[in-house]
Amino acid sequence: MNGGRTSKGRENAVLYAILCYHDEAEVGAWPKAKDDAVIAKRRLVTDKLAANGKLGPVARLMPTTAATTVRSGREPVVIDGPFAETKEQLLGFYVVDCAALEEAIETARQMGREESGMFEVRPIRYFAPGSGAT
Amino acid sequence: MLYALLCYNFESVVGCWSKEKDDAVMAKHAAVAQEFAARGKLGPVARLMPTTTAVTVRAGPEPLVVDGPFAETKEQLLGFYVFDCAELEEAIEAARSLLEETGALEIRPIAAFYPGTGLK
Numbered sequence: 001m002n003g004g005r006t007s008k009g010r011e012n013a014v015l016y017a018i019l020c021y022h023d024e025a026e027v028g029a030w031p032k033a034k035d036d037a038v039i040a041k042r043r044l045v046t047d048k049l050a051a052n053g054k055l056g057p058v059a060r061l062m063p064t065t066a067a068t069t070v071r072s073g074r075e076p077v078v079i080d081g082p083f084a085e086t087k088e089q090l091l092g093f094y095v096v097d098c099a100a101l102e103e104a105i106e107t108a109r110q111m112g113r114e115e116s117g118m119f120e121v122r123p124i125r126y127f128a129p130g131s132g133a134t
Numbered sequence: 135m136l137y138a139l140l141c142y143n144f145e146s147v148v149g150c151w152s153k154e155k156d157d158a159v160m161a162k163h164a165a166v167a168q169e170f171a172a173r174g175k176l177g178p179v180a181r182l183m184p185t186t187t188a189v190t191v192r193a194g195p196e197p198l199v200v201d202g203p204f205a206e207t208k209e210q211l212l213g214f215y216v217f218d219c220a221e222l223e224e225a226i227e228a229a230r231s232l233l234e235e236t237g238a239l240e241i242r243p244i245a246a247f248y249p250g251t252g253l254k
Contacts, residue, residue, distance in 0.1 A: 058250065105199055122188045131176050
């Protein structure tokens, strides 16, 4: 994967993806006040990283009911629905720049305190910030 | 509309690719990304390390840290793209162009996106 001419990528071991898994039925049933409170709490964590220039892209995904999967084959097959049927679903991700794994884990801990769900922390092998899409 | 293209493949297969094969796949991917970049429609792209490097934090009053990925799936999430597409069909077309002999791409519309600050 490569960002192309306008967005030179980099290979390193200090960027981490924090993949957010949660029961989408539960998250979808949150009242707006609860959803806003969770987002505000997450932002307290990410604002500190952003202030230090250590916050990469953040995305919140639509539910897996909105997913389409394209599977490889001689003639790729397009299927409605997500790739995997899991109890908790991938609902978003953060990219953070951390000095060590421990810092990425601590970030995930702070996001997960007094919440439900799971955060998978995975080092990024290659990253390109992209160009223009906002 | 922004779409995330989530790349799943057998990490055992991908990990065994020769450098030539890996380079060829990356070059093919770069060509697809380049088309979007040229129109200012390319968001972030990441290739993840294998799930053997993953750590999972389970939320709770006192979050628990466990070595390993969240899910043990036959194919693993190995990376993602964010593309700005006029419609789903365009994202599906991009996914087709990115596929290898094995694996699958899941396309998911993005509800909220923040490009981040400072990472270069």
